[in-house]
Amino acid sequence: MAAEYCSTNSRYTYVHEDQKGNLEAIDAHHILLRKGNSKFVLLFLSAILLTTTAFSLSTLKHGESSNILLWSLLLSTTLVIVFLRKPVEKESVIIMPAFGVQLETHYRSGGTIHRFIPIDKILKPVLNECVTPVTCYWSLSLILREEEELLLVFKELRPPVKMLIPVWKALCVATDSLETIDQPG
Numbered sequence: 095m096a097a098e099y100c101s102t103n104s105r106y107t108y109v110h111e112d113q114k115g116n117l118e119a120i121d122a123h124h125i126l127l128r129k130g131n132s133k134f135v136l137l138f139l140s141a142i143l144l145t146t147t148a149f150s151l152s153t154l155k156h157g158e159s160s161n162i163l164l165w166s167l168l169l170s171t172t173l174v175i176v177f178l179r180k181p182v183e184k185e186s187v188i189i190m191p192a193f194g195v196q197l198e199t200h201y202r203s204g205g206t207i208h209r210f211i212p213i214d215k216i217l218k219p220v221l222n223e224c225v226t227p228v229t230c231y232w233s234l235s236l237i238l239r240e241e242e243e244l245l246l247v248f249k250e251l252r253p254p255v256k257m258l259i260p261v262w263k264a265l266c267v268a269t270d271s272l273e274t275i276d277q278p279g
Contacts, residue, residue, distance in 0.1 A: 219265035
């Protein structure tokens with residue numbers, strides 16, 4: 095039997111599946127990137143690229159500095175790199191309390207990256223507030239035994255804190271970090 099919970103906002107959809115089996119419960123949390131206006135963004139960026147290139151070629155005169163053309167090529171190269179990167183479709187956290195936690199990243203190209211962390215290696219899950227000069231967001235990380243750095247649970251996506259809290263609570267229960275379940279961060 096599987097209980098399912100779903101929450102959505104403008105960028106992400108959160109799906110929680112709780113599957114009770116014969117041996118142990120499997121607790122799966124999925125964060126999916128909504129596909130809303132990605133085609134519009136690609137069309138808009140393509141139009142900017144074509145307009146910039148056409149403008150730079152039309153204003154470039156024989157013997158004039160080629161700075162405009164170089165900037166246009168730099169912009170074109172940047173946009174090609176953005177188009178060719180692997181966009182993420184969803185990231186999942188699959189909690190198997192007796193064994194460990196499996197982190198999955200699913201790409202639109204069909205590729206998937208899996209990472210398994212044994213349950214006895216996880217010291218504590220933590221919610222962090224990350225502040226940069228441009229933005230502020232929350233992240234969910236794992237403190238691991240014999241590791242110097244935190245392991246990000248959602249490496250590619252930045253879901254809102256209201257979608258991270260249920261995953262954090264489930265990780266706290268699975269790792270016996272119950273004393274901190276009332277106080278995130």
